[in-house]
Amino acid sequence: MSSNLLTTNIAGLKLRNPTALASGILGYTGDLMQIIAENGAGAVVTKSVGVEPNIGYLNPTVVQAKAGLINAMGLPNPGIGDYAEEITYAKTVLQVPLIVSVFGYSAEEYAKVAKKAIEAGADAVELNVSCPHVRFTGSEIGQNPKLLSEVISQVKAEVKKTVIVKLSPNVTDIVDLAKVAVKAGADALTAVNTLRALAIDVETQMPVLSNIRGGLSGPAIKPIALRCVYDIFEALPKTPIIGCGGVTDWRDAVEFFLAGASTVQVGTAVATEEPKVFEDINKGLTIYLKKKGYRSVKDIVGLSHQA
Amino acid sequence: MSAYLTKLNTIRTTRILDAKDESPTIKTYTLQDELCAKANPGQFLMLWIPGVDEIPLSILNAGDGNVQFSAKAVGDATRHLNTMKTGDILGVRGPFGNGFTETRGKVLLVGGGMGTAPLLFLGKRLASKVDRLSYIIGAKTKDELIYLGELDALCTEESAVATTEDGSYGLQCLATEPLEKMLVKDRFNMVYACGPERMIRKVFDLAEQRQIPMEASLERLMRCGIGLCGSCAIGKYRVCRDGPVFTMAQLGEVKDELGYSKLGFDGSRIDV
Numbered sequence: 001m002s003s004n005l006l007t008t009n010i011a012g013l014k015l016r017n018p019t020a021l022a023s024g025i026l027g028y029t030g031d032l033m034q035i036i037a038e039n040g041a042g043a044v045v046t047k048s049v050g051v052e053p054n055i056g057y058l059n060p061t062v063v064q065a066k067a068g069l070i071n072a073m074g075l076p077n078p079g080i081g082d083y084a085e086e087i088t089y090a091k092t093v094l095q096v097p098l099i100v101s102v103f104g105y106s107a108e109e110y111a112k113v114a115k116k117a118i119e120a121g122a123d124a125v126e127l128n129v130s131c132p133h134v135r136f137t138g139s140e141i142g143q144n145p146k147l148l149s150e151v152i153s154q155v156k157a158e159v160k161k162t163v164i165v166k167l168s169p170n171v172t173d174i175v176d177l178a179k180v181a182v183k184a185g186a187d188a189l190t191a192v193n194t195l196r197a198l199a200i201d202v203e204t205q206m207p208v209l210s211n212i213r214g215g216l217s218g219p220a221i222k223p224i225a226l227r228c229v230y231d232i233f234e235a236l237p238k239t240p241i242i243g244c245g246g247v248t249d250w251r252d253a254v255e256f257f258l259a260g261a262s263t264v265q266v267g268t269a270v271a272t273e274e275p276k277v278f279e280d281i282n283k284g285l286t287i288y289l290k291k292k293g294y295r296s297v298k299d300i301v302g303l304s305h306q307a
Numbered sequence: 308m309s310a311y312l313t314k315l316n317t318i319r320t321t322r323i324l325d326a327k328d329e330s331p332t333i334k335t336y337t338l339q340d341e342l343c344a345k346a347n348p349g350q351f352l353m354l355w356i357p358g359v360d361e362i363p364l365s366i367l368n369a370g371d372g373n374v375q376f377s378a379k380a381v382g383d384a385t386r387h388l389n390t391m392k393t394g395d396i397l398g399v400r401g402p403f404g405n406g407f408t409e410t411r412g413k414v415l416l417v418g419g420g421m422g423t424a425p426l427l428f429l430g431k432r433l434a435s436k437v438d439r440l441s442y443i444i445g446a447k448t449k450d451e452l453i454y455l456g457e458l459d460a461l462c463t464e465e466s467a468v469a470t471t472e473d474g475s476y477g478l479q480c481l482a483t484e485p486l487e488k489m490l491v492k493d494r495f496n497m498v499y500a501c502g503p504e505r506m507i508r509k510v511f512d513l514a515e516q517r518q519i520p521m522e523a524s525l526e527r528l529m530r531c532g533i534g535l536c537g538s539c540a541i542g543k544y545r546v547c548r549d550g551p552v553f554t555m556a557q558l559g560e561v562k563d564e565l566g567y568s569k570l571g572f573d574g575s576r577i578d579v
Contacts, residue, residue, distance in 0.1 A: 026537035026545070028574040035543045047537070047574065055572035059353075059361035062531040064316040064400070073536065078575035203320035204357040204396055248309075271535035271548070272309045 005289055006282060006297055008042075008262055010240050011187035013097055013124050013162045015263065017042035018285075018297050019253065019278050022244055022267030023101035023126060023166070024048065024073065030090025036270070037096045040278030044094065045265065046087075048101040048128040049117065050137075051109050053079040058210040063199045068218025068246065069268055070197045072133040072211035075103060080113045084120035091121040099164065103128040103137050107147070107154040115158040124161050127151060127186075130168035130193030132215040139168040139193070145180045152184035164242065166190035169221075169228055178232045178239070188240040190265065191228045195221050218268040222246030226259050233260020233302050248273065250284025257297060258304040315342055316533055318355055318398040324373065326392050330450040333421075334389055335367065335377040340399050343374035348429035349406035349524050349552045352376065353532040355398030356391070360384035363529040363547070365425040365501070366402060374399070377453065379421050403532050404551045407522055409433060412496030415489065416442040416458075417510050419482050419502020420451060425524055426501055427454045434461040441466030443489065445482030445502070449475035483509040490517050497521065504579040508566025511558050523558060524551045527569055540570055 006017035020043040026032045027046040036044055056076030063070045077083065090098055100117035102125050104110040114125045129148055131138025141147045148165075155163055165181040167174055169192040178189055194215025199208040207213075225245025232241055243261030247253055248269040256264045269277045285297065294300060325337040343352050346369040354376070355361040362384045368375040380389035391397070407429050414437045416426040423444050434440055440462045446452045448471055455469060455476075468485045469477035478485060483506055490498075490513055498521040500510040507523045514521040527539035527546040534548025542561035544550060558565055571577040 025535055026540070028537045028570055029540045031543045032537055032540050032545070053573040053575060058359075059530055060318075060355060062533070062535065063318065064313060066313075069535070071531075071536075073530065076538075076573055078571075078573050082575050201318060201320050201357070201398065204398075206357055208318060208355070208398075210360070268535070271531065271533045272312055 004296065005286055008298055010124070010164065010242065010263055011162045013043070015042035015097065017282050018257070018263040019281055020099070020242065020263055020265045021045055021270070022265035023128065024071070025267045025270050027101070028086070030086060030093050033090055033098070034093045034095070036275055036278065037094055039275040040282050041096060042263070043097040043099055045099040045126055046101050047077055048075050048103045048131065049077045049080050049083045049113055050075065050103050051080060051113055053077065053082065060208050060210060063208045063214070065197070065199060065216060065218070065220060068216050068220035070199050070209065070214040070216050071194070072209045072214035074211060075131060075134050075137070080116045084116055087117060087120035087122055097123040099124045099126050101126045101128050101166070103131065105136050107150040110151045111154040111158045114155045114163070118159050118161055122161070124164060125155065125159060126164040126166050126190060127155060128166055128193070130166050132168065132170055132194055132196045133211055133213055139170055142168040142177060143171050145177065148177060148180050149184040152181055152186055156185035162187045164188045164190055166193055167228070168193050169224060170196050174228045175231050175235045178236055182236055182239050186239070188242060189232060190242040190244050191232055192225045192245050195224065217245070218272065219246045219248055222252060226255055229256055229261050230259040230304070234305060237302065247281070248277070250281045250288060253281050253285055254288055254300070257300045258302070260302040260305065262298065262301045312533065315403065316400050318400050320396050320398045323391060323393050323395050323397060329377060329453040332380045332389065333377055333451065333453055335375055336397070337373055337375050338397060338399060339372055340374050341372060343399055343402050344369050344372045346374060346402035347406035348432055349425050350402040350404045351551060352399050352401035353403065353529070355400070356384055356388050357396060357398065359387045363532060365421070365524070367424040367428055369428070377421060377424050379451070400532060403547060405549070407499055407524070407552050409436070410497040411437055413437070413439045413493065414441070415495045415498045416440070417482055417486060417498060417500040417502070418442065418444040419506040420446050422502030422524070423454045426499055427457055429499060430458060430461045439463070439466060441489070443468045443470070443482050443485055445470040445506070447472045452476055482506060483513070486510060487513055490514070490519065495519055500524070505566045511555070511565065514555065515559070521555045522552050525553060526551070528572060538570060541565070
């Protein structure tokens, strides 16, 4: 892969290419994250980690929709105490930056987990203020401007490295929350987390997910995620945006760059395609950039806004 | 891949065609499902017990539009499943995973407990194609050696060994004890193993010592079943997607974990 063409950075965090593993996918172990890196990802984001261990919800936790998946895992994680060791181990095997996804039930908890993650070796943190299916955290924080601001400021006070904030699309106007996040100190924004969704089985006449409600990901949400990125870029052109939602191939990735994202995250496609989806995206992107005569992927970020 | 996986991964709810008592705690279920009916030995399905849980189960038999699997009541999900009868509704996704590779020559099946199910399925496929089919199966008690009759129909008497932990049938020991002798006596072309992971580890160590090819089907906590959530990680592999059947070389790559540790529901490492 020609290096200069694809290299990028997220608020100072240097990436060899503009693709990253989205949070929630395979991100328990350093070994599996390294497999994703070997398959071409420019960075990896872990599962969301909180203060205490959490077993998550009973199955079914993932249900197939026509053009995506609905999941309600319930934020299963071993707690930052245990996970700090995995972060330290992961850093010994990983070839790419490690971004630790952080959640909490208060600003103090977010700050505590973020601080420990960085101390253990994380290159950046991504604040999960957008999980749509766990009470008193995730989107319940990200939908509330005051709480959102508090969480980000407290994390920023504890952490010197890049702080990314992952936004929820389940809001009236994502731009308002994006502005709050940037004002509170967010270095970069990930747009977006899953959309609140439901699946019902007609035979049993029951919701399928044990948690009833979950979050929709995959191709079904791509146009919505793309619009969110476009809107945020228009309002905050200087803030690095990580596009997330239904990216499955290089064309999807290019659309996100043109809308204003400087990196894309891939989640659902790791399962619906194969882990080498990252390599495929990078190959297609390289050909596209060369054909169009660009010297860097950075040159196409936000280009659709000129039209 | 994508459209096909979407089809496999969509839950199909269907009424139980048959639920047969195998022992006080084990039942074998038959469901009508076109997709799972095409499963290969070693593949698994995700079974939704509505309102209770969804669990991975090895496929015992597939064909003619139907799929069969057995379950032993050990946890909340399987205890509830054990109370279900013909006509009750279950949901299935799959079949998932890679399945066993078929071989020729002298073949040995090593099964522990419910792990014998996919080996019986495999044995039926291999019986007419291999030179000799042998088995060693072990269970806690005679009651739980539920596939003995069907396996005996496939294997010759001198190449069949059954063990129980309580001595209620066959040899009173673990399945791995007679294995060592059998591997000394005979040169097998392939050993297929499925059962408790510590048993698989022992089979792996013995097969590795003697350089006998083997494949083993592993079990892990599974949630998504499609290689997304990472719950079933072993080393650099996802058991649900890269397995559940692994070759000798792959098992060697995950030696540090095989038979020792797995991820728990909260993603922390726990003993197997």
